Amino acid sequence: MYQRFVSKAPYAALGDTRVVLINGVRQAGKSALAKQVAADRDGQYLTLDDPATAGLARSDPSALLGAAGEFMVIDEVQLAPELFPAIKRAVDMDRRPGRFLLTGSANVFLLPSPVGRARC
Numbered sequence: 001m002y003q004r005f006v007s008k009a010p011y012a013a014l015g016d017t018r019v020v021l022i023n024g025v026r027q028a029g030k031s032a033l034a035k036q037v038a039a040d041r042d043g044q045y046l047t048l049d050d051p052a053t054a055g056l057a058r059s060d061p062s063a064l065l066g067a068a069g070e071f072m073v074i075d076e077v078q079l080a081p082e083l084f085p086a087i088k089r090a091v092d093m094d095r096r097p098g099r100f101l102l103t104g105s106a107n108v109f110l111l112p113s114p115v116g117r118a119r120c
Helices: 005-014 030-040 051-059 061-066 083-093
Strands: 019-023 044-047 072-075 100-104
Touching (some): 030 072, 030 100, 051 061
């Protein structure tokens, strides 16, 4: 991975924020940075590019997050907007900073809200 100015930002943000989002254009290095952060923090790395993981995220997001340890990375989170209410519930129950690092190549605030669920 190329050393970039932004590479220290997720670590700093995770120090005082429960959910951190790395958002940007495709092929910019978001996934590589997220994998490095997961490895450095002994966290779990999931990518929604994997059809099985994405399917579980859509059908039972609480079960997917139930497997989360102290720290979880969810790559390409825009592929399962159903995760956002489950993430909100998880961090409302456990308010420690640094719980989730999300990546996305779409503006997650413009994604359609899951039917019958409130947006975060």
